[in-house]
Amino acid sequence: MRAAVALGTALAGRGRTVAAVDVLRTVEVELTDRPQLIRTLQTASVLLSEQDPSVREEVYRWLCDAAEHAPELVGTAGHALVVRHEATAGLISAAEAMGRLRALLAQPAEPQTEPFLIGTAAAVAQWADELPEAERLVESGLVGQRPDLLHPMHEALANVRADILAARGEHARLLAEPWARDPARTTASNRQAHVLLSLVATGEEARAVRFAESLDLRPAPDSWEVNRFLHARGVARAATGDTAGALHDFLECGRRQSAREVVSPIVTPWRTAAAECRLALGRPQEAIALAEEELRLARVWNTPRTVGRSLRVLAGATGGRRGLELAEEAVRLLRGGPEGTEAELVSALIAQGRGLTAVGDRGRARACLREAAERAERLGAARQWALAEQALGESGARRTASARTGSRSLTSSERRIAELAADGRTNTEIADLLHLARRTVETHLTSAYRKLGIHRRGELSGVLGRAGGK
Numbered sequence: 001m002r003a004a005v006a007l008g009t010a011l012a013g014r015g016r017t018v019a020a021v022d023v024l025r026t027v028e029v030e031l032t033d034r035p036q037l038i039r040t041l042q043t044a045s046v047l048l049s050e051q052d053p054s055v056r057e058e059v060y061r062w063l064c065d066a067a068e069h070a071p072e073l074v075g076t077a078g079h080a081l082v083v084r085h086e087a088t089a090g091l092i093s094a095a096e097a098m099g100r101l102r103a104l105l106a107q108p109a110e111p112q113t114e115p116f117l118i119g120t121a122a123a124v125a126q127w128a129d130e131l132p133e134a135e136r137l138v139e140s141g142l143v144g145q146r147p148d149l150l151h152p153m154h155e156a157l158a159n160v161r162a163d164i165l166a167a168r169g170e171h172a173r174l175l176a177e178p179w180a181r182d183p184a185r186t187t188a189s190n191r192q193a194h195v196l197l198s199l200v201a202t203g204e205e206a207r208a209v210r211f212a213e214s215l216d217l218r219p220a221p222d223s224w225e226v227n228r229f230l231h232a233r234g235v236a237r238a239a240t241g242d243t244a245g246a247l248h249d250f251l252e253c254g255r256r257q258s259a260r261e262v263v264s265p266i267v268t269p270w271r272t273a274a275a276e277c278r279l280a281l282g283r284p285q286e287a288i289a290l291a292e293e294e295l296r297l298a299r300v301w302n303t304p305r306t307v308g309r310s311l312r313v314l315a316g317a318t319g320g321r322r323g324l325e326l327a328e329e330a331v332r333l334l335r336g337g338p339e340g341t342e343a344e345l346v347s348a349l350i351a352q353g354r355g356l357t358a359v360g361d362r363g364r365a366r367a368c369l370r371e372a373a374e375r376a377e378r379l380g381a382a383r384q385w386a387l388a389e390q391a392l393g394e395s396g397a398r399r400t401a402s403a404r405t406g407s408r409s410l411t412s413s414e415r416r417i418a419e420l421a422a423d424g425r426t427n428t429e430i431a432d433l434l435h436l437a438r439r440t441v442e443t444h445l446t447s448a449y450r451k452l453g454i455h456r457r458g459e460l461s462g463v464l465g466r467a468g469g470k
Contacts, residue, residue: 001027001037001112005044006150015221017052021045021059039075040112046081047116047152051223053260060085060261076104077116084120087127090264093302094128101125115144119153122160127266129303129338131164138164159225162191167340169379171198172419176433188215190225193232200239201343202415203382208236224267227256231268238277239383247277265294265306272313279317287317304337305344312344312351324355331368346375346384350391357395365395380415380464410448415464417441418448422460 004027011020024041031037042063049059066073067082074082083100086092101121109117122137141157165174174180180195192215199208212233220226234249254270257263265271271294278287295310308330315326331352334345349372356365369392376384410418420430427445431438449455452463 001031001034001040002149004041005152008044008048009150009152009154012048012051012152015051017048017055017221020048020051021055024048036075036110036112039073039078039110040116042074043077043081043113043116044152046078047156051221053222053256056260075110075113076107077110077113077120080104080117080120080124084124087124087301088262088264088267090297090300093300095302097124098128098130115141115151115153118144119156119160122157123163126160126163126167127301127303129167129305129340131167131339134160135164159190162194166194166197169201169343169381170419171201171380172416173423174198175202175416176420176430178433188217188220188226188229190228193225193228196229196232196236200236201381201383203386205236205239205383209240209242212236222256224257224260224262227253227262228268230256231270231273234270234273234277238273243277243280247274247281250274250277263297264301265298265310266301266303269294269306269309272309275313275317284317284319288314291317304333305341308334308337308341308344308348312348315351315355319355319358321359324352324359327352327355342375342379343381343384346372346379346381346388349375350384350388353388353391353395357391362395362397366392366397369395369397380419410451414444414448414451417444418452418460419464421445421457422464 004024008020008023011017011023024045028038028041031041046059046063049056063074063078064082064085067079071079080101083092083097083104087094087097101124104117105121118137118141122134122141125131125134125137138157138161141153145151145154145157147154162174162177174194175198177191179191180198196208196212199205199211215229217226217229230249230253234246234253237243237249238246250270250273253268254274257268257270262268271290275287275290275294278284278290291310291314295307295314298306298310301307311326311330311333315323315330317323318326327348330348331345334341334348337345349368353365353368353372356362356368369388373385373388373392376382376388416434417430420433421427425433427438427441430436431441434441445457448460452460454460454463
């Protein structure tokens, strides 16, 4: 069974999904008297089928039918995958999904299928903005993994870990990961999508586009990871003014996701991204239709991040007093929201500020936009800070000059190194992670200390606004 799962994982990784599933089914026939091992093989088949839409459709049809009519055949891990499928299909709320998964996690675990249950629950918890719980599940899943044996949950847990870092806005840590250091040598994947998004967030849009264009997607399998990369490439293109190219990426991502019955915005919010492009191209009615559809689906899942994002984009497309009301609703929903919603709150504040400027309430507009700029600075979100400053200028306020001191004055390299140092990394470790000379790291840290007005490494966490150094 272990050998079959390892071989299937290897085959699926090379784009040979049909062969991978066939291997598992062949071994399944040999184990008719071992129901636990059969459940393990069937669960692995479901995960590996994600690399091929036609295989995925067949496998999930069997899984959902078995879960309904013969639940004992699929086990707890299989039922967790049904929950994940219903979540991505836009059929259930985050509260219902997490309730069902917690009930499954509380049941006695089968050792062979437990990694699948934990990894699936971690992914859904991250979508539900239950980041501490998602992180605990990832760590638990990694502890149980054998590094010497190929297994589909290795990659799945690594992807969820990257998703969690991105949701928290920890872009420096993402960009310092080993798989992000030399991205041109890797294939398009979910984690490489996060590299793109982190580069955009930290103000390195041109570098993001160069990286995106260096990857040829034509030989890549038609997987969900390529769809995530398409969405991220669209974000990078939009940030550099290539609106038409970005729209093409978002719509292609949406076409592929819809073909896989993945319609919820919890995985890739392509509709709101495409709506912003439609609006920029002077097609507001098409933008409103896309934003309204995403809002409808977001309300099914019903988390502040998904609903707030949809409200914000619909506000921009609608405009006027009604648009302002939608933006204000987004801010109310996101303010005080769970961990992982801060970046979306910044965008909502910018939308509210622009809406207030448009109706002539410049005083309130400036207050919103200054708050947005301050929050973006604390996050290290250079692009959002620049957008807030631009909107402040449009409101008639004097725009803040680029700071010579404080965290906003740090270059992207200085911030990246300072945050790694705040996390407890030594200069040697940072140099190894970023492929820099140790002397270069020391120079950047010295400059960061001067700009931040500090003298010791232990003061970095406080001035960077990151509790506990995280």
